[in-house]
Amino acid sequence: MGWFSSDHPGHEGYVVGLVPRSEWAWRELTTGDDGEHPLRMIAVGCDCGWRSPRLYAPPGTRWSPYIVDLPTKTDDERAYRIWWHGHIENAGEVEPAPTLREEADRIHEVAYPLAERMAVRR
Numbered sequence: 001m002g003w004f005s006s007d008h009p010g011h012e013g014y015v016v017g018l019v020p021r022s023e024w025a026w027r028e029l030t031t032g033d034d035g036e037h038p039l040r041m042i043a044v045g046c047d048c049g050w051r052s053p054r055l056y057a058p059p060g061t062r063w064s065p066y067i068v069d070l071p072t073k074t075d076d077e078r079a080y081r082i083w084w085h086g087h088i089e090n091a092g093e094v095e096p097a098p099t100l101r102e103e104a105d106r107i108h109e110v111a112y113p114l115a116e117r118m119a120v121r122r
């Protein structure tokens, strides 16, 4: 079901479905998330824990327990290329520093719930 490369054991790529956890944060769909429904956001992931930045899902993308169905073969190929060129080509090398965008997303997800809690406390 996932993408393998015999030259890179320990890595299996796949598409991750994302749903809102709060106004500012997302969580990954996993086993236990039953029911079919459309997806607005996805990421490309790997069994080793690697994740691409969040991506807008192509229209027609669906969660169908327990996989993400992309609408076309071209979309599947795009996702595979993100896994391959964004991760597997460099697997085994030192992890690159996060990009400015990844770091901004991470801070955004941490900072906004914190700001909400602080606002409630006043």
Ligand SMILES: [Zn+2]
Pocket: 010, 011, 012, 046, 047, 048, 049, 050, 087, 091
């Ligand atoms: Zn991997």
